[in-house]
Amino acid sequence: MNWILNNLWIVPAVPFVSFWLVLFVGRRLPGKGSELGVGALGACWVLAVWAVVAWVRRPVAGTGADKLRHFIEHNYTWFSNGQVKITLGFHADGLAVCMLFVVSTISLLVHVYSLEYMRGDIRFTYFYAALSLFTCGMFVLVTAASTVQGLFGWELMGVCSFMLIGHWWEDQANSNAALKAFFTTRTGDVGLLVGISLLFFAAHQTFNWEAINQAALAGRVDHTLLFWGAVALMVAVIGKSAQFPLHTWLPDAMAGPTPVSALIHAATMVVAGVYLVARTYGVFWVAFSIGPHTHAHHGVNLLAVVGGVTIIIAALLAFVQDDIKKVLAYSTISQLGYMVMALASGAWVGGVFHLFTHAFFKACLFLGAGSVSHSGAHHSFDMKKEMGGLRKHMPITFATFVIASAALAGIFPLAGFWSKDEILLSAGRNGYVWFTVVGIIGAMLTAAYMTRCVYLTFLGEYRGHGHPHESNKLITVPLIILAVLSVSAGWLNAFGLHYFADWTRNEVFVAAKVQDYPFSLPLAGSALGLALVAAAVAGYFYVREEFKLRGFTERSALARAGRDFLVNKYYLDDLYTDGVVGSIKGPLAQGAYWFNQNVLDAVVNGVALTTRRVANFVYDDIDQLIIDGAVNGVGAGAGEGGVALRTLQNGRVQFYAAILFAAAALLGLGLVLFV
Amino acid sequence: MLLNEFLFLGAFLFCTGVYGALARKNAVLVLMSIELILNAVNINLVAFGAFRNNIAGQVFALFVIAVAAAEVGVGLAIVLIIYRNRRSVDITGVDLMRG
Numbered sequence: 207m208n209w210i211l212n213n214l215w216i217v218p219a220v221p222f223v224s225f226w227l228v229l230f231v232g233r234r235l236p237g238k239g240s241e242l243g244v245g246a247l248g249a250c251w252v253l254a255v256w257a258v259v260a261w262v263r264r265p266v267a268g269t270g271a272d273k274l275r276h277f278i279e280h281n282y283t284w285f286s287n288g289q290v291k292i293t294l295g296f297h298a299d300g301l302a303v304c305m306l307f308v309v310s311t312i313s314l315l316v317h318v319y320s321l322e323y324m325r326g327d328i329r330f331t332y333f334y335a336a337l338s339l340f341t342c343g344m345f346v347l348v349t350a351a352s353t354v355q356g357l358f359g360w361e362l363m364g365v366c367s368f369m370l371i372g373h374w375w376e377d378q379a380n381s382n383a384a385l386k387a388f389f390t391t392r393t394g395d396v397g398l399l400v401g402i403s404l405l406f407f408a409a410h411q412t413f414n415w416e417a418i419n420q421a422a423l424a425g426r427v428d429h430t431l432l433f434w435g436a437v438a439l440m441v442a443v444i445g446k447s448a449q450f451p452l453h454t455w456l457p458d459a460m461a462g463p464t465p466v467s468a469l470i471h472a473a474t475m476v477v478a479g480v481y482l483v484a485r486t487y488g489v490f491w492v493a494f495s496i497g498p499h500t501h502a503h504h505g506v507n508l509l510a511v512v513g514g515v516t517i518i519i520a521a522l523l524a525f526v527q528d529d530i531k532k533v534l535a536y537s538t539i540s541q542l543g544y545m546v547m548a549l550a551s552g553a554w555v556g557g558v559f560h561l562f563t564h565a566f567f568k569a570c571l572f573l574g575a576g577s578v579s580h581s582g583a584h585h586s587f588d589m590k591k592e593m594g595g596l597r598k599h600m601p602i603t604f605a606t607f608v609i610a611s612a613a614l615a616g617i618f619p620l621a622g623f624w625s626k627d628e629i630l631l632s633a634g635r636n637g638y639v640w641f642t643v644v645g646i647i648g649a650m651l652t653a654a655y656m657t658r659c660v661y662l663t664f665l666g667e668y669r670g671h672g673h674p675h676e677s678n679k680l681i682t683v684p685l686i687i688l689a690v691l692s693v694s695a696g697w698l699n700a701f702g703l704h705y706f707a708d709w710t711r712n713e714v715f716v717a718a719k720v721q722d723y724p725f726s727l728p729l730a731g732s733a734l735g736l737a738l739v740a741a742a743v744a745g746y747f748y749v750r751e752e753f754k755l756r757g758f759t760e761r762s763a764l765a766r767a768g769r770d771f772l773v774n775k776y777y778l779d780d781l782y783t784d785g786v787v788g789s790i791k792g793p794l795a796q797g798a799y800w801f802n803q804n805v806l807d808a809v810v811n812g813v814a815l816t817t818r819r820v821a822n823f824v825y826d827d828i829d830q831l832i833i834d835g836a837v838n839g840v841g842a843g844a845g846e847g848g849v850a851l852r853t854l855q856n857g858r859v860q861f862y863a864a865i866l867f868a869a870a871a872l873l874g875l876g877l878v879l880f881v
Numbered sequence: 882m883l884l885n886e887f888l889f890l891g892a893f894l895f896c897t898g899v900y901g902a903l904a905r906k907n908a909v910l911v912l913m914s915i916e917l918i919l920n921a922v923n924i925n926l927v928a929f930g931a932f933r934n935n936i937a938g939q940v941f942a943l944f945v946i947a948v949a950a951a952e953v954g955v956g957l958a959i960v961l962i963i964y965r966n967r968r969s970v971d972i973t974g975v976d977l978m979r980g
Contacts, residue, residue, distance in 0.1 A: 857976030860911070864903045 208264075210257045211278045214296040217253050217306060218345035218359075220246050225338040232331040240321055243334035247314040247341065254303075254310040261303045262709055274711040275300065279351050279416065290411060295351030297415065300710035301484055301558060305348040308565045309474050311691075313341045315684040316469040319573055322680035323465055323580055333373060337469070340366035344474050348481065352413040353402045356482070360398065360446070363475045364391050370470060371462035383461035390455035394445015394479075401438030405489060408432055416713065419488030423717045429493070436493035439486060440509055447479030447542045450516045454779055456539055457523075460531040460587075464576030467531060472538050472572050473565035480545040483509070484558050487549070491718045496552045498636040498721055506640065513547030514644040516540065519776065521651035525658065526772045529587045530575045533659045537614065538568055540648060544629060551641050553632030554720045555699070555707045560629055562706070563613070563621035563695045570610035570688035577603045577677040577685060578663060584672035589662040592670035596663060599674035602682045604664045606689035611660055613692040615653035615737050618730075621696030627730040628699065628723075635723050646733050650740035657744040665748075700725075887928035894921035908960045908970040912953060919949040 210216070224246030232239020264275045281295035317337060324330055343366055347359030365388075372384030406413055408431040409421040421427050443449065448456040459471050470476070483490055490496060494507040520539035527533045541564050548557030579585055582600050583592035597604045613620035616627070626649060634642035668674065676682065698706040707722050774780070854865075894917055901914025923942040930938015964970050 855979060857979030858973060859975065860903050860972060867899055867903070 207260050208278075209260075210253060211260050211264075211298040212280065214257070214278075214280075214298050214302075214349045215294075217250060217257070217310075217349060218342050220250050220253070221338040221342040221345065225335050225342060228331060228335040228338060232335065237321075239331040239334045240317070243338050244314070244317045244321070246338060247310065247317050250341070250345070251310040251314045254306040257298065257303045258307050261298065261300060266708075268716070273708065274713065274716050275709075277416070277712060281351055281414070292354060292413070293352055294355060295414070296349045297351035298349070299712045301481075301712060302348050304558065304562060304706075304710055305481060306345065308562055309341065309344050309348065312473040312565055312569045312688075313337070313344075313469055315569070315573070315687060316465045319468075319576070319681055319684045320463075320465045322678045323576055324463060327463075329373065333370070333463070336366050336369045336373075337465075340370065340470065340475070344478070347478055351415060353405065353415060353418070353486075354413050356415070356485075357398060357402060360442075360478060360482075361395070363470075363478060364388060364395070364446075367391070367459070367470050367475055370466040371459045373463055373466065374461075377461075380461040383455075383458040387455040387459045390452050391445045394442045394452060397438040397441025397445065398482075401435050401442060404431055404435035404438060405486075408435055415485055419486065419714045420717065422488040422492045423714065425492075427492075432489060433493045436486075436490050437508070439482060439489070440512070443479035443483055443509075443546065444512060445479075446482075447476050447546065448516075448539045449479075449512050449543060449546060450519055451778065453516065453520065453539045454775065454782060457527075457532050457535040457775075460529070460535050464531065464572060464579065467535070468569045468572035468576070471535065472568040476538065476542055477545070477561050477565070480542065480549065480557065480561055483546065483549045484554065484561075487554060487720075488714045488718060490549070491552075491714075491720070494550065496550060496636075497718070498552060506638065507550055509550035510547050510638060510641055513543045513545070513550055514641050516543030517547060517644060517648040518543075518651070521648055521655065523772055523775060524651075524655040526769060528590045530578070530589050530593070530659060530663060531572070531587050533589075533655060534568070534571050534575060537571075537652065537655070540652065541568065541614070544626065544645065544648065547641055547645065548629040548633065551633040551638035552636035552720060553629050554715060555710065555722050556625065556628035556632045558710055559696075559699055559706050560622075560625035563625040563692070566688050566695050567610040567613040567620075567622060567692035570606055570685060570692055571614065573681070573685055573688065574603050574607040574610065577681045578607075580681065581677040582672065582674035583670050586670070589659070590669070592672070593663045593668075594666045594670070595668040596674055597665060599668070600664075600676045602676055603685060606682075606685040607664065608660060609689045610692050611656040613696075615656050615741060616649050616734065617737070618734055619693075619696070619700065621692050621694070623730070623734065624696035624700040627725070627733060630733055631723050631726050631729055632721065634729065636721060642729075646736060649733055649737045653737040653741035654744035657741045658748060661745065661748040884928060884932045887924060891921045891925040891928065894918075894924065906971050906973055908963060908972045909957075911972060912956045912960065915956070916949060916953065919945055 224242050228239040228242045232242060235241060261275065266273050266275055268274055277297060277299035279295055279297045281293040284292045284294050286292070317334070320333065320337070324333055327333060340363055343359045343362030345359070346362065347356050350356040350359060368384045368388040371387050372381050375381040375384070402413070405418050408427045409418040410426070412418065412421075422432055445452045456471060456476070460467055462470075490509065494509055496507060517540050520536045520543060524533050524536035524540070527536065541560070545557045545560050545564070548554075548560060575587065578593065578596060578600065579587050582596045582603075586592040609620070613622040616622040626645070630642050630645045630649075633639075633645060697703070704722075771777070854861075898914045898917030898919075898921055901917060902911050905911050905914060923945050926938045926942045926945070928938075930936065930942070960970055963975060967974060
């Protein structure tokens with residue numbers, strides 16, 4: 207039974223193998239590789255369910271607040287450099303198993319959905335290959351035991367996201383969107399690298415996640431280093447999980463096919479950042495002092511602010527979108543803000559539980575939007591121009607969409623109600639009162655914009671140009687499954703049950719003494735009530751057409767300015783493109799170029815020039831004059847000497863005889879005088 | 882007679898011979914001068930022999946005479962060849978071995 211938990215490596219391995227198979231032999235198969243993809247994900251789903259069952263049946267250790275199931279971890283040394291060992295390891299615990307289930311379920315449903323949605327697509331095989339690889343990347347992140355391995359999965363997902371968003375790259379806009387997504391998340395990835403490095407050194411040279419968490423919680427880590435490591439990881443979370451201010455890539459990423467949006471940008475990749483915080487919770491708990499502020503009612507930390515701001519601004523932006531996928535994208539950003547805020551205010555179970563439930567209903571919403579576009583709105587996503595009144599033509603899609611929207615808005619007894627209330631309760635009880643307020647406001651806004659979305663899409667009169675009809679079973683069956691999950695997934699932690707909380711409790715949770723609060727009816731009831739009120743107001747605005755706020759933006763300049771501010775997405779895109787990138791491209795690049803040409807090149811050229819001059823001097827003055835002079839002088843001397851001596855050899859015998867006699871005379875003189 | 886008188890004679894003849902060997906242009910006259918040198922040496926040898934009552938002086942002088950004779954024979958043969966080739970016995974023109 208425990209085999210799967212001890213061999214968790216097989217879960218990433220299956221889609222990895224299927225990626226290569228689809229890539230190389232997919233084209234030749236009758237289903238063009240899709241059967242391999244679906245088959246592989248089916249196998250993964252079975253393995254994930256097995257892992258869940260095996261985990262749930264593990265013996266519980268400890269009592270009371272210390273109850274938990276011990277994790278299982280296996281590490282294999284990949285290579286070692288001195289004392290540092292880089293290991294490949296697989297860590298099985300409740301969080302990992304929960305994520306495996308979510309990812310494999312949604313990925314499998316997306317694979318099935320794409321059989322119909324992407325039918326006849328120009329790069330059908332590569333689409334399935336990229337989906338497999340992406341799933342593998344997410345599995346690697348989720349089962350990783352070390353930060354380095356998590357980084358590997360993280361980056362793999364970034365690449366696959368790029369490939370999948372830009373699937374229809376023939377259109378420049380799609381390619382730009384893919385690049386924007388990649389670069390924005392890459393900006394965050396710098397933070398990830400810095401964070402991993404800082405934590406490596408902070409935790410006394412280990413990459414192992416459990417070890418880092420335990421070291422942080424035991425106080426063995428320098429607080430400054432821990433804080434900056436957590437801040438760096440937070441930057442990564444902001445990038446990948448589309449928090450303010452790096453959220454701008456997610457709406458543009460809707461340029462990719464809808465199944466991709468459902469898988470990557472609703473349920474799996476964007477929650478990688480949330481998963482990172484949840485996994486590295488010991489570090490964040492200590493670095494940001496997340497613990498319950500029972501004496502001070504105004505708990506606040508950087509991460510919570512980021513999450514809270516994201517919730518509100520994204521929810522506001524969802525009101526002015528005409529594109530249904532963009533509404534859902536901003537909704538995703540807002541819900542990710544919920545998850546991040548939850549984790550930052552000590553609601554670990556709430557944040558992870560919301561991740562779990564959100565995956566199901568958001569995927570259902572996205573796939574529903576895809577169904578509407580595919581069969582109802584002539585492949586368009588514009589709500590105002592091509593949709594409306596689809597309730598009559600697409601009943602199944604309508605039903606599932608409404609159920610999922612209600613779950614998103616947190617209506618009892620659907621999944622979102624339980625997870626959102628867990629967040630609000632824990633945040634409030636831990637002392638983060640303002641963030642509870644932010645959460646409630648966010649819930650109201652969510653209910654309102656989803657009502658708008660449902661109304662524009664399904665109610666009213668059909669405004670489009672196609673022939674709307676219900677979609678194929680391959681599309682509707684996944685929708686139904688997800689709708690059922692949207693209803694029931696929340697029941698794991700509902701009605702007094704604590705299954706989800708119990709199953710995901712881990713060593714970090716216990717060691718940090720993270721608080722888990724039971725259900726509070728007053729808070730949940732009031733939140734629900736406010737959300738219903740907001741939904742009713744929004745509905746009223748749309749249904750009763752003589753409502754006096756209609757045309758408000760035309761009549762009031764202030765309202766129009768506000769609307770323009772929202773439509774232009776707070777001018778953040780302009781800020782990033784013109785401000786940040788433009789200033790780097792323009793003045794900074796020019797400046798760097800000037801510096802390069804005039805300073806650096808001047809130095810290099812100067813060195814070269816000096817060398818040349820020295821060389822010339824050496825050549826002209828030393829080599830030519832002195833050395834050659836000496837050599838030539840010797841030669842000339844020899845020559846002159848020869849010339850001089852040659853006069854002695856004039857061929858005249860009498861001359862020779864004279865020299866002979868002179869020498870003999872001298873010799874004789876010498877002999878006489880000195881001997 | 883004193884010894885040094887003979888030696889002076891010999892020296893004088895020697896010098897004359899050396900002058901002639903070195904300064905005459907005519908090859909035959911050079912040979913004659915060389916004979917003069919050899920004869921001066923002979924006078925020296927005989928003088929020393931007589932004054933020392935040693936017959937070796939005269940014996941050596943005989944050797945010198947014989948060698949001189951042979952040498953003149955060869956020398957004149959060379960001069961003859963020079964004359965045949967150059968139509969003149971001007972020794973200053975024979976400088977083909979100049980370097």
